[in-house]
Amino acid sequence: MLETKILIVSPVNPERNIINFAAEVLHLGGLVAFPTETVYGLGADAFNPDAVKKVFEAKGRPADNPLIVHIAEYDQLEELTDHIPQVGKILAEAFWPGPLTLVVKSSKFVPDVITAGLETVAIRMPDNKVALELIKALNSPIVGPSANISGRPSPTLAQHVYDDLNGKINLILDAGPTHIGLESTVMDVSTQPPLILRFGGLVRERIEQLIGEVQTSNDEKMLRRSPGTMHRHYSPEAKVVLIERGDTLAFEQLYKKYSDEGKKVGFIVYSITVSSIIKSSYGKIIPNDIENYSRLLFQMLRDLDKLEIDVILVESVEEKGLGKAMMDRLTKASHQ
Ligand code: AMP
Numbered sequence: 001m002l003e004t005k006i007l008i009v010s011p012v013n014p015e016r017n018i019i020n021f022a023a024e025v026l027h028l029g030g031l032v033a034f035p036t037e038t039v040y041g042l043g044a045d046a047f048n049p050d051a052v053k054k055v056f057e058a059k060g061r062p063a064d065n066p067l068i069v070h071i072a073e074y075d076q077l078e079e080l081t082d083h084i085p086q087v088g089k090i091l092a093e094a095f096w097p098g099p100l101t102l103v104v105k106s107s108k109f110v111p112d113v114i115t116a117g118l119e120t121v122a123i124r125m126p127d128n129k130v131a132l133e134l135i136k137a138l139n140s141p142i143v144g145p146s147a148n149i150s151g152r153p154s155p156t157l158a159q160h161v162y163d164d165l166n167g168k169i170n171l172i173l174d175a176g177p178t179h180i181g182l183e184s185t186v187m188d189v190s191t192q193p194p195l196i197l198r199f200g201g202l203v204r205e206r207i208e209q210l211i212g213e214v215q216t217s218n219d220e221k222m223l224r225r226s227p228g229t230m231h232r233h234y235s236p237e238a239k240v241v242l243i244e245r246g247d248t249l250a251f252e253q254l255y256k257k258y259s260d261e262g263k264k265v266g267f268i269v270y271s272i273t274v275s276s277i278i279k280s281s282y283g284k285i286i287p288n289d290i291e292n293y294s295r296l297l298f299q300m301l302r303d304l305d306k307l308e309i310d311v312i313l314v315e316s317v318e319e320k321g322l323g324k325a326m327m328d329r330l331t332k333a334s335h336q
């Protein structure tokens with residue numbers, strides 16, 4: 001068991017001594033959880049294959065699920081890839097730093113353990129001062145999958161990282177809650193046409209405004225290009241049951257059905273009407289605002305797990321904008 005240290009760091013003006021200490025831990029091959037604008041990441045020096053291996057071990061992540069490499073400066077792209085296609089340059093210029101990951105052909109310097117043996121590498125520049133300063137202080141890109149046990153909801157608070165990885169990593173940098181609360185959008189720009197492999201914090205509509213219509217990896221053959229999308233994901237311990245938007249009747253019926261079976265039922269809704277009896281049980285009624293909903297989703301799933309809920313009834317959202325990424329996570333969580 002490692003002793004996992006937690007250091008509070010300012011998200012606005014990250015303290016230099018804390019950043020330098022964290023960079024030193026990475027430099028020595030250690031693991032540091034750090035905030036990004038999407039979710040907390042689990043960092044290791046990308047050019048230290050032994051350290052990267054430890055990321056897989058700590059998370060219990062299957063070795064065939066490649067990692068995203070985080071950079072802080074455009075110059076760092078040169079070590080990772082020999083060629084960024086024009087469309088990749090346009091997207092990076094428009095959306096970096098931000099919640100967009102670009103998959104490009106990898107250079108020979110990228111350790112195989114990162115790419116799971118693929119010929120491509122996934123790269124992004126996070127929009128978070130602590131993350132950027134950490135990468136700059138190490139003077140090397142860092143890998144940064146979500147800092148949770150594989151399969152569990154991604155961490156949006158340092159506490160979530162601690163709950164999952166205490167004793168398995170060296171350090172957690174706590175800069176408060178993450179802004180977006182969902183992972184980055186992953187786009188493959190290594191082939192024509194560019195393809196969205198995973199919906200996430202950057203919405204499809206904004207990408208299409210810039211580069212025109214893009215394709216998505218809906219069929220299984222395409223999904224294989226992004227191995228991570230095939231694995232079990234985003235799941236709380238409880239069973240997740242999706243309810244149609246605004247379907248109060250179905251909500252009440254299912255609530256009764258599971259309660260009658262002796263289950264402890266929780267809920268997450270925004271527009272469904274919740275009777276006062278149900279309201280007094282275990283649930284969250286959130287503002288009808290997709291940004292709030294997505295920011296809080298993983299946290300709510302974790303909170304309900306702590307109450308040892310058996311079934312969580314979750315109200316669906318419209319599959320547009322951030323709703324697309326949310327429904328992707330929720331559908332996967334409900335398929336366990
Ligand atoms: P995570 O870091 O857990 O948010 O997941 C990273 C996502 O990026 C997973 O869905 C991976 O499959 C995907 N990914 C990482 N590297 C590649 C790559 N070289 N090609 C395709 N998808 C990738």
Ligand code: MG
Pocket residue numbers: 145146154
């Ligand atoms: Mg993850």
